[in-house]
Amino acid sequence: MPRTKAPELTRAALLDAASRVLRTRGATLSLDAVAQAAGVSKGGLLHHYPSKEQLxxxxxxxxxxxxxxxxxxxxxxxxxxxxxxxxxxxxxxxxxxxxxxxxxxxxxxxxxxxxxxxxxxxxxxxxxxxxxxxxxxxxxxxxxxxxxxxxxxxxxxxxxxxxxxxxxxxxxxxxxxxxxxxxx
CATH class of the missing domain: 1.10.357 (Tetracycline Repressor; domain 2)
Structure with a gap:
């Protein structure tokens, strides 16, 4: 996912990725898997959602x-x-x-x-x-x-x-x- 100046779009894309991972892995999803599905680094994910619980x-x-x-x-x-x-x-x-x-x-x-x-x-x-x-x-x-x-x-x-x-x-x-x- 390319860097964007619209953080709400990035957050929406991260939630979409989390949704896809959650459907396949259930609540055991990892932040690494979500970051990979969204095409961002784990640090990029953590910038928007500092914990799995917050995501x-x-x-x-x-x-x-x-x-x-x-x-x-x-x-x-x-x-x-x-x-x-x-x-x-x-x-x-x-x-x-x-x-x-x-x-x-x-x-x-x-x-x-x-x-x-x-x-x-x-x-x-x-x-x-x-x-x-x-x-x-x-x-x-x-x-x-x-x-x-x-x-x-x-x-x-x-x-x-x-x-x-x-x-x-x-x-x-x-x-x-x-x-x-x-x-x-």
Whole structure:
């Protein structure tokens, strides 16, 4: 990777390289492997991310940001199709939750050990606070809104933690039921 005066581009390229290495090696990735995949020296990598933990933390935050961006686009699409009625945000959340993205799921599973670091976990929880705020602002009764979001989260977490997954018919039935809960 040639030297650039745009450090944000360099950091993005380093995160992309870390993502590729993480998908193949899991959380055991080394900074040497990431530097090699990015085409920079280890010192160049350490200039932007002084430790493996900081690199993985930045990758986790990038995944949260990417999901939030995808969710905002799905919400805008839902509004364009059906208007901004109560439940529109949750319908978008349901849609994204039922899309299986093996690449994102592999990355997220590989980053799971970061959850054992209390300071980092607090930061990740705060970065995802929008989930609670936007759930509550969606116009449905709060208990129902949180039940929908948590059911989606449980589906996703189950797939990524080795719990038995639902078959196609079961997933379809669950999705339809959750969507029906978003209609006032």
């Amino acid at each position: 993985l933390q930045a990758l986790a935050y990038a995944l949260i940001e990417e999901f939030h961006t995808r969710l905002q686009a799905a919400h805008a699409h839902e509004i364009a199709l059906h208007g901004d009625a109560p439940g529109a945000w949750l319908r978008a959340y349901i849609e994204l939750s039922f899309v299986q993205d093996d690449e994102i799921e592999a990355l997220t599973a590989a980053l799971a050990p970061l959850a054992t670091l209390p300071d980092l976990l607090r930061g990740l929880q705060e970065a995802q606070r929008f989930l609670i705020d936007e759930t509550e602002a969606d116009g449905l009764p709060p208990g129902r809104a949180h039940a929908i979001r948590l059911a989606c989260d449980g589906l996703w977490a189950g797939r990524n933690s080795g719990l038995p997954d639902l078959n196609h018919a079961q997933r379809t039935a669950l999705k339809e039921e959750l969507q029906s809960w978003t209609r006032p």
